[in-house]
Amino acid sequence: MSGLYLHIPFCRKRCTYCDFHFSTTFENYRSSLISALVQELVLRSTKSNNSIQTIYFGGGTPSILTESELCLIFTTIRQHYIVAPDAEISFEANPEDITVENLTIWKSVGINRLSIGLQTFSDADLQWMNRAHLVSDGLDGIKLAQQLGFDNISVDLIYGLPGQSLAAWQASLDAVFKLGVQHLSAYCLTIEPKTALNHLVRKKKLQPADEVLQSEQFLELLTKAKSFGFEQYEISNFSLPGLHSKHNSSYWKFLPYIGIGPSAHSFDGTQRRWNVRNNTIYTKGVGKNEQWYQTEALSANEYRNEQILLGLRTVWGLDLTALKEAFTIKENAQIVEFARLNWLTLADQKMILTEEGKLHADGIAAALFRLD
Numbered sequence: 001m002s003g004l005y006l007h008i009p010f011c012r013k014r015c016t017y018c019d020f021h022f023s024t025t026f027e028n029y030r031s032s033l034i035s036a037l038v039q040e041l042v043l044r045s046t047k048s049n050n051s052i053q054t055i056y057f058g059g060g061t062p063s064i065l066t067e068s069e070l071c072l073i074f075t076t077i078r079q080h081y082i083v084a085p086d087a088e089i090s091f092e093a094n095p096e097d098i099t100v101e102n103l104t105i106w107k108s109v110g111i112n113r114l115s116i117g118l119q120t121f122s123d124a125d126l127q128w129m130n131r132a133h134l135v136s137d138g139l140d141g142i143k144l145a146q147q148l149g150f151d152n153i154s155v156d157l158i159y160g161l162p163g164q165s166l167a168a169w170q171a172s173l174d175a176v177f178k179l180g181v182q183h184l185s186a187y188c189l190t191i192e193p194k195t196a197l198n199h200l201v202r203k204k205k206l207q208p209a210d211e212v213l214q215s216e217q218f219l220e221l222l223t224k225a226k227s228f229g230f231e232q233y234e235i236s237n238f239s240l241p242g243l244h245s246k247h248n249s250s251y252w253k254f255l256p257y258i259g260i261g262p263s264a265h266s267f268d269g270t271q272r273r274w275n276v277r278n279n280t281i282y283t284k285g286v287g288k289n290e291q292w293y294q295t296e297a298l299s300a301n302e303y304r305n306e307q308i309l310l311g312l313r314t315v316w317g318l319d320l321t322a323l324k325e326a327f328t329i330k331e332n333a334q335i336v337e338f339a340r341l342n343w344l345t346l347a348d349q350k351m352i353l354t355e356e357g358k359l360h361a362d363g364i365a366a367a368l369f370r371l372d
């Protein structure tokens with residue numbers, strides 16, 4: 001069974017903090033890109049990978065897609081892949097696109113999980129973020145989706161925002177957990193180099209949040225999530241029991257997935273593959289069936305490093321029996337030190353980070369990496 005990811009590289013506006021692959025001037029080549037996406041779906045289907053358990057529409061902004069575009073994509077998927085009857089089909093929706101008409105279309109094509117990019121409960125934040133919605137749009141959209149029968153809804157929030165106090169973050173958490181949604185993805189703001197946000201910070205128009213405050217906000221997130229019955233199953237992801245994202249969990253569990261669309265990544269169990277991050281080159285490449293992607297076979301060390309990095313991010317922990325080689329004496333000493341600091345626990349052949357350890361997840365993983 002595989003997961004299928006589709007990257008829809010269209011956005012109405014350029015959010016200041018975003019470094020994903022997307023274009024805001026796509027109307028004149030929109031149909032040729034959708035055709036290429038559909039063609040890639042056909043080209044990538046093989047007998048060994050055509051059994052699909054999860055589908056995820058990400059971007060960019062999938063909710064920009066029209067009914068006919070969505071129908072074309074779904075028809076192609078169902079013609080060329082075997083989609084499990086209980087497949088999780090997730091769709092990222094921007095609040096400004098959530099209308100009765102769109103929700104009805106999304107439901108009719110089989111989408112059964114919405115991921116709604118609320119991002120913050122402050123209109124002033126949404127303004128410097130250059131988002132296309134207001135807080136009220138997000139809240140109305142969630143209510144509408146619930147009324148139309150969507151019972152698996154995830155909300156995205158960002159914390160560690162410039163000027164965001166701990167009290168403001170606490171209030172946002174109280175508000176989000178009272179919305180009756182099933183899942184929360186909460187990310188700490190990162191200032192990526194080639195973004196408008198980086199420019200605003202360098203020009204001193206925005207003051208980045210203090211790292212200590214960001215850590216306090218993260219720990220508050222863990223506390224609030226627990227108090228509302230949400231399980232933290234990955235560093236940035238929380239759900240009601242049994243309602244974690246199956247698609248994203250397959251990434252963290254190191255399972256195979258197929259990525260379709262410009263910039264999409266794929267993994268077949270041994271090899272990573274990534275599509276070109278350019279809409280024109282992608283469309284032309286797929287059209288001529290010429291190389292529109294690159295591949296890389298993971299070395300034994302890279303494979304192991306990824307197992308460690310991904311495993312430590314999850315509630316399931318790093319499965320030590322899955323590691324091909326045991327830890328060396330030096331690595332073991334490092335692990336003992338992390339355990340002494342109460343950053344991780346070891347039991348039943350699983351290494352699991354503590355709440356404190358989650359603040360240092362990347363550093364802990366990096367300390368156990370092996371270089372080629």
Ligand code: SF4
Pocket residue numbers: 010011012013014015018019020022059060061094
């Ligand atoms: S809508 Fe999403 S993908 Fe598009 S620019 Fe904003 S954050 Fe990035």
